[in-house]
Amino acid sequence: MESLLNNIRRGQSPAGLLAPEAEAALDAAPGRLKHLEPIAVVDIGSNSVRLVVYEGLTRSPTPIFNEKVLCGLGRHVASLGYLEDAAVALALESLTRFHALARQIGASSVHVIATAAVREASNGEEFVARVEEIVGQPIRVLTGSEEAQLSAYGVIAGIHDPDGIAGDLGGGSFEVVDIHGDDVGTGETLPLGGLRLRDLAGRSMKKAEKIVAEAVQSSRVLAQGKGRDFYAIGGTFRALVRLHMAQTGYPLHIMHGYEMSADETLEFARLVRRVAPDSLDSIDAVSSARRNLLPYGAMVLEHVLKRSQPKRMVISALGVREGLLYTLLDAKGRESDSLLAACAELSYLRSRSPRFARELCTWTDKFMASSGLEETGEERRLRHAACLLADIGWRSHPDYRGEQSLNIIAYASFTGIDHPGRAYLALAVFYRYAGLVDEHLSPRIRELASARMIDRARILGGALRVAYLISGAMPGVINKAHLAVEHKVVVLHLPGELAELAGPRVMTRLKQLAKLIGRKAEIVAAE
Numbered sequence: 268m269e270s271l272l273n274n275i276r277r278g279q280s281p282a283g284l285l286a287p288e289a290e291a292a293l294d295a296a297p298g299r300l301k302h303l304e305p306i307a308v309v310d311i312g313s314n315s316v317r318l319v320v321y322e323g324l325t326r327s328p329t330p331i332f333n334e335k336v337l338c339g340l341g342r343h344v345a346s347l348g349y350l351e352d353a354a355v356a357l358a359l360e361s362l363t364r365f366h367a368l369a370r371q372i373g374a375s376s377v378h379v380i381a382t383a384a385v386r387e388a389s390n391g392e393e394f395v396a397r398v399e400e401i402v403g404q405p406i407r408v409l410t411g412s413e414e415a416q417l418s419a420y421g422v423i424a425g426i427h428d429p430d431g432i433a434g435d436l437g438g439g440s441f442e443v444v445d446i447h448g449d450d451v452g453t454g455e456t457l458p459l460g461g462l463r464l465r466d467l468a469g470r471s472m473k474k475a476e477k478i479v480a481e482a483v484q485s486s487r488v489l490a491q492g493k494g495r496d497f498y499a500i501g502g503t504f505r506a507l508v509r510l511h512m513a514q515t516g517y518p519l520h521i522m523h524g525y526e527m528s529a530d531e532t533l534e535f536a537r538l539v540r541r542v543a544p545d546s547l548d549s550i551d552a553v554s555s556a557r558r559n560l561l562p563y564g565a566m567v568l569e570h571v572l573k574r575s576q577p578k579r580m581v582i583s584a585l586g587v588r589e590g591l592l593y594t595l596l597d598a599k600g601r602e603s604d605s606l607l608a609a610c611a612e613l614s615y616l617r618s619r620s621p622r623f624a625r626e627l628c629t630w631t632d633k634f635m636a637s638s639g640l641e642e643t644g645e646e647r648r649l650r651h652a653a654c655l656l657a658d659i660g661w662r663s664h665p666d667y668r669g670e671q672s673l674n675i676i677a678y679a680s681f682t683g684i685d686h687p688g689r690a691y692l693a694l695a696v697f698y699r700y701a702g703l704v705d706e707h708l709s710p711r712i713r714e715l716a717s718a719r720m721i722d723r724a725r726i727l728g729g730a731l732r733v734a735y736l737i738s739g740a741m742p743g744v745i746n747k748a749h750l751a752v753e754h755k756v757v758v759l760h761l762p763g764e765l766a767e768l769a770g771p772r773v774m775t776r777l778k779q780l781a782k783l784i785g786r787k788a789e790i791v792a793a794e
Contacts, residue, residue: 300612304375305331308588309365311398311406313341313384313460314438314560315502316358318365319588320372326424326600327609328592329680332372336361337556341384341439345458345466350388359397366402378591379406382414383439383460409587415442415454420590422446422498422583424605425523425682427645431496432488432575435586436503436567438462443488443571446498449601452491457482459567461503461560472540476566483570492575497529500586503564506557508582511535513549518711519677523584524685532580533572539565585682604648606683610655613679617659622742627654630745631730637751638784640726649688650727653695657731658740660700669701677712690715691724698728699735703779722783729780733759736776737768744768757781759790766792 303323310317317335321328338358340350369377379402385391386408398406409417418435428448435442441459445452458467459482468475483489499508505522512520527535544550544558553561572580593601614624628651635642635650642650660672676693684692690712697708703725705713713721730750737759738744748768749760759777761769769792781788 298616299331300325300615305373306592307369307372307374307377308591309362309369309377309379309402309406310588311340311358311362311379311381311385312437313344313382313440314339314462316340316361316365317588318368320369320374321592324592324595324600325608325612326596326603327605327612327682328589329609329612332368334365334368339438339462340388341460341462343466344384344388344439345463348388349390350384350394355390355394355397358394359401362398362401377402377404379404380587380591381406381408382437382587383411383456383463386410387439411440411442411456412454414440414587415444415456416451417587417590417594418442418500419444419446419451419454420593421500421585421587422590423449423451424589424593425583425585426498426581427604427606427648427683429496429498431498431577431581432492433498433500433583434489434504434571436461436499436501436564441482441567443486445488445491452488455486455488457486459483461563461567464563464567465560472562472566475563479566479570483567483574486574489571489575492577494576494578497571497575497577497580498583499568499580500583502557503560504568505582505584506553506561507536507539507564507568509552510539510547510549510561513552518714519686519689521678521686521689522582523682524689525582526685527580529572529577529579533569536565536569536572540569581685604683606652606681607648607655609679609681609683610652613659614655617662619658619661619740620742621655623738623740623745624655624658626742626746627657627731627734630734630750631727634730634750634752637753639752640723640784642723646723649684649691650695650723652684653692653724653727654731656692656696657699658735660696661740669697669699672700673697673708673712686715687717687720691720694721694724695727695731698725699731702732703729703783726780726783729776729783732776733773733780736773737761737765752784752786755786757784757786757788759788761790761792763793768792 299322305320306324307320314337315335316338319330320332322331338354340354340358343351385394395406419433422429422433429446433444433446437460439460441457442454444454459479464475467478508525540562544561614621618624656676660668663671673693676696677689693712734745737748748765751758757780769790774790777788
């Protein structure tokens with residue numbers, strides 16, 4: 268026994284612990300998508316230097332490694348005109364480590380980009396040369412318009428059908444750009460990065476406000492935002508939202524897709540401006556390194572809201588780095604749906620039969636079409652996503668499959684979905700496993716979804732419970748077993764050899780589904 272434990276501690280699989288065929292397949296086990304090659308992006312920003320290694324170049328890339336160092340390269344570029352020695356030394360040390368990590372992880376390519384501080388500093392070219400020696404390849408110093416464009420592509424990559432103004436607040440600059448669907452307008456770069464603003468104003472909030480007001484008022488892009496969304500990108504904006512989440516006790520601690528009305532955002536920005544950061548309620552939710560920049564970020568946000576008059580602010584966790592990856596995709600890759608792509612990948616990694624999960628999409632299409640229930644295009648899209656995720660909890664203990672699936676989905680690294688949509692997906696799969704009751708369901712997740720979405724989640728959960736009972740989660744069955752509303756009756760057709768699948772339990776579940784839409788139930792089993 269001691270020898271066995273020692274082997275396990277060393278990460279070895281001792282003989283007899285796994286079946287021989289499983290032992291032989293260890294290297295091919297699909298814990299990751301094996302057809303992908305990791306791809307890395309090193310982002311040399313004005314405040315932080317970050318390495319992100321993604322699982323591969325896909326429509327919904329998943330980070331497998333993410334590390335940042337707050338180097339403060341742009342801390343005094345506005346006043347001094349150059350990158351300070353201490354900041355350069357820390358950045359080069361961090362980049363040396365990141366280069367080694369990217370090689371170790373096996374990144375097939377490494378894309379190194381630099382932004383405002385490097386492009387504006389008098390010794391920027393010297394710094395670039397030293398970085399290129401470390402990474403062994405040219406790096407790309409983005410112009411302001413390129414930075415704005417990549418930020419816009421980041422929003423397009425992560426927000427389904429966006430329409431509004433994207434604003435990426437970095438340490439050295441603030442990029443704004445108009446987005447409508449896949450169309451990206453001309454971007455602007457404003458001199459309002461948090462570090463730059465603090466440097467230029469000499470830490471005077473009064474001077475900073477004058478700078479912000481003049482820059483924001485001059486923006487033609489922001490003037491086009493009335494009644495649309497404002498997509499907030501960047502660490503300072505995320506810190507503000509993290510603080511808001513903590514203060515309001517928000518149940519889902521995920522930045523991407525978090526929404527606030529324009530009025531609520533404006534009121535919160537004013538609060539952060541007038542109160543010392545360390546005295547704010549729940550300030551521990553924000554890293555100490557970010558706190559001193561919060562008032563400057565809040566000031567920028569307040570003036571942006573006044574100038575653009577959006578209907579709401581939406582946080583985008585995807586920005587320049589993900590925008591860069593988006594540009595590397597081919598046309599077909601860009602056109603695919605990021606949410607459905609991510610759900611299909613998770614289905615492949617966790618479902619008993621990914622093909623059966625795809626069959627559920629078509630099977631429930633037919634049921635919904637016959638039901639008479641109105642369904643928007645977005646609701647159909649979310650229903651398909653839920654179908655793809657419907658079997659991801661099968662390896663869990665039967666008593667906890669619903670709860671564990673709900674948690675996996677609610678906190679998954681999905682894009683292309685808002686928080687109410689996440690709640691719908693999580694609830695639909697919870698009901699599929701746990702039954703159509705809320706006895707063991709935390710009320711917090713329900714708070715995110717409307718009554719209509721909860722109702723639709725229950726209906727889909729009820730349909731999935733029927734599908735799994737007659738198929739055993741195997742493909743090739745439900746496409747023969749037609750489910751439809753006929754003459755105000757929910758009818759399950761089990762033709763030919765499928766007739767043997769009929770039984771009392773199937774009928775019980777069918778009645779439960781029918782009850783949800785005010786119908787009776789019937790099984791037509793024909794030999």
